[in-house]
Each structure stands twice: as structure tokens, then as C-alpha cells.
Amino acid sequence: MIGLIIIIVITIIAIAIYADRKRRIHNYQLPANTRSLLSDNVPFYNNLDDKGRLQFETRIKDFLANTSVRGVDVEVDDLDRILVASGAIMLIFAFPDWKYNNISEVLLYKGTFSRDYKTDGSGRDVLGMVGDGVMHREMILSKPSLRSSFQNPVDGHNTVIHEFAHLIDKADGEVDGMPEYLLSQPHLLPWANIVHETIKEMKGKRHSDIDFYGAKNDSEFFAVISEYFFERPDKLKEHHPELYALLDEMFRPQKG
Numbered sequence: 001m002i003g004l005i006i007i008i009v010i011t012i013i014a015i016a017i018y019a020d021r022k023r024r025i026h027n028y029q030l031p032a033n034t035r036s037l038l039s040d041n042v043p044f045y046n047n048l049d050d051k052g053r054l055q056f057e058t059r060i061k062d063f064l065a066n067t068s069v070r071g072v073d074v075e076v077d078d079l080d081r082i083l084v085a086s087g088a089i090m091l092i093f094a095f096p097d098w099k100y101n102n103i104s105e106v107l108l109y110k111g112t113f114s115r116d117y118k119t120d121g122s123g124r125d126v127l128g129m130v131g132d133g134v135m136h137r138e139m140i141l142s143k144p145s146l147r148s149s150f151q152n153p154v155d156g157h158n159t160v161i162h163e164f165a166h167l168i169d170k171a172d173g174e175v176d177g178m179p180e181y182l183l184s185q186p187h188l189l190p191w192a193n194i195v196h197e198t199i200k201e202m203k204g205k206r207h208s209d210i211d212f213y214g215a216k217n218d219s220e221f222f223a224v225i226s227e228y229f230f231e232r233p234d235k236l237k238e239h240h241p242e243l244y245a246l247l248d249e250m251f252r253p254q255k256g
């Protein structure tokens with residue numbers, strides 16, 4: 001009997017959450033200039049066909065209806081919201097049903113910040129962060145870094161992609177560099193192997209085409225290599241064909 005009551009309560013809560021999500025999407029309006037903001041600032045959007053662009057617009061609307069973007073001592077405008085949503089959606093665009101259920105708010109800071117979220121004092125070297133503890137449904141991004149991520153779309157660095165890659169990694173319960181929602185079972189072991197091999201290779205060299213921050217651990221590797229994949233796929237394919245193939249399988253599985 002208790003089991004049945006629990007199932008009924010869970011079902012009611014799930015229906016309520018689903019209905020609330022639908023209501024928010026229905027009520028939310030994208031800014032009137034969304035299309036021009038996207039075509040002026042997001043190459044990923046420009047490279048889609050007409051159908052893809054419409055889908056991209058729907059996905060960012062869905063994202064922004066359910067995730068607020070708020071400035072802390074800094075103004076947030078339409079472009080900021082569109083850029084945050086674009087970075088988030090680029091990563092999961094190949095998965096029409098995938099939604100970020102583990103974030104409620106993105107906070108924009110006026111500059112870099114420290115690991116304990118402070119914008120003054122020493123140790124302010126963080127550009128973006130997925131929150132933990134009481135901040136577990138929050139993400140923080142430095143606004144200048146958000147803007148520069150899209151102003152330089154082929155330099156291999158994009159803080160928004162980096163942080164949302166962590167969020168995807170986190171969605172299966174652990175931030176461990178194994179994005180189990182993106183990789184099917186047979187690919188998990190090859191992925192773990194290539195990550196470890198590449199980190200070892202990076203540590204053995206003075207220079208690497210991969211940002212050295214990726215050698216810190218498996219989860220940073222996944223975030224850093226995701227930036228590289230979305231910004232310079234050509235270069236990644238040339239220098240690391242096997243790694244590229246696994247990432248391609250991960251982010252664009254339907255391509256076949």
C-alpha cells in the first residue's frame with residue numbers, strides 16, 4: 001500500500017514538473033532580434049540549414065524559459081542570454097530530447113573570480129564554474145569570458161562550452177570525465193583509454209596543441225577537449241584522429 005502511494009505521489013510530482021516546464025516555455029518569448037544576434041555571433045547556428053536553425057531557436061527558447069541568466073554587479077543583455085543558451089545547446093544539439101535538468105540559473109560576474117566565488121582579493125583566476133553544495137543548480141561565468149568565447153570562435157577556447165560539458169558529465173551523477181549520457185557502453189572503455197593516453201602524452205611534452213589545463217584530470221580533459229572539438233574540429237582531426245572520432249561519435253552520433 002505504501003509502495004503504491006509513493007508511486008502515485010512521484011507520478012503527480014513528475015506530471016506537475018512537466019506541466020510547469022511546458023507552461024514556462026509557452027509563456028517565454030525570445031528577444032525580437034534573436035535571429036540577428038545568432039547570425040552575427042554564433043557560427044554554429046550559421047552553419048545549420050533552415051530546418052536546423054529553427055530547431056536551434058526552439059532549443060534555446062526552451063533553455064532560457066527554464067534557466068535564468070542573472071548578472072551580479074553587471075548588466076545582462078539579450079546577447080548575453082543568447083550566447084549562454086547557444087553554448088549550452090551546441091553541445092546537445094544532436095540529442096533532440098536532451099534537456100539540462102541540473103541547472104536553474106547562470107550567474108554572470110563582471111570578471112574573473114576565486115574558487116569561493118569572490119570577485120575581489122587574490123586568487124581570482126576562474127573564468128567559469130559549475131556550482132557545488134548550496135550552489136549545485138547554479139553556474140557562474142565571467143561576462144568578459146562569455147563574450148570573448150564567441151568573439152574568437154576558432155581559438156579553441158570557449159568557457160560556456162567548457163562549463164556545460166562539466167554539467168553533462170555531472171548529469172550521470174559523477175563529474176569524472178565519463179559522459180555516460182553521450183557515450184554508449186562499447187565506447188566507454190576506448191574513451192577512458194584514449195583520455196589517459198593523451199594526458200600521459202601531454203605531460204611528457206613541453207608543448208601540446210591541447211590546452212594543458214586538460215591534463216589536470218579526466219573531467220577537465222573532457223571539458224577542454226569539448227572546447228577544442230567545437231571550435232577547431234579540423235585541427236583536432238588532423239592531430240588526434242582517434243580522439244576526434246570518439247568525440248564525433250559522442251556529440252554527433254546520428255551522422256552515421
Ligand SMILES: [Zn+2]
Nearest residue numbers: 162166220223
Ligand atoms: Zn573545468
